[in-house]
Amino acid sequence: AQTVTQSQPEMSVQEAETVTLSCTYDTSESDYYLFWYKQPPSRQMILVIRQEAYKQQNATENRFSVNFQKAAKSFSLKISDSQLGDAAMYFCAYGTSGSRLTFGEGTQLTVNP
Amino acid sequence: DGGITQSPKYLFRKEGQNVTLSCEQNLNHDAMYWYRQDPGQGLRLIYYSQIVNDFQKGDIAEGYSVSREKKESFPLTVTSAQKNPTAFYLCASRPLAGGLTGELFFGEGSRLTVL
DSSP states (O other): OOEEEOOOSEEEEETTSOEEEOOEEEOSOSSOEEEEEEEOTTOOOEEEEEEETTOOSOOEETTEEEEEETTTTEEEEEEOSOOGGGOEEEEEEEEOTTSOEEEOOOEEEEEEO | OOOEEEEOSEEEEOTTOOEEEEEEEOSOOSEEEEEEEOTTOOEEEEEEEEETTEEEEOSSOTTEEEOOSBTTBOOEEEOTTOSOOOEEEEEEEEOOSSSOOOOOEEOOOEEEEEO
């Protein structure tokens, strides 16, 4: 069974600085998707960024980027120029086409002014 | 607007009662999912369905039941057999074909409290 591990239950960052959230996963598949979701206090799950495993280029969405290391099965999220609105729980997730998504346990990010 | 609607947002139940959480989507997605979230924890899959009239158990199906009579609807019943039902419940959906990226779309959640 696939597993997703987020080893940092909590992280904090100063406003305007950069923070990296870690995620590792275990799979025997070669084609899959990886995601980072954000859950603010409203508890609405919001997709932050996605990565297709067949793409070598790391995904980027404005201030959010990933470091995807397929051989190491690592998928970290970098948030640049952190803003107060980035404070949330962040979940890493793994899935294959047509199958269920498996989520990590989450990292609670605090942004200090 | 297209999206996923969960209701009710908050629900209180006495022990021993069954309760049904509603999930409706107008995104024309094939697959629908129910996740449970406990404080400080990740999302655990309860049930999922990829086609009408068919569904599969997830990791924590005991004490729950579902139905998928229509493509747009996937209600979850929390039965009295569920020993610790107080939690936040999230419904999600995704397409299974056509340029899919595998992304899940989520509802706003339902908070169930057992008194």
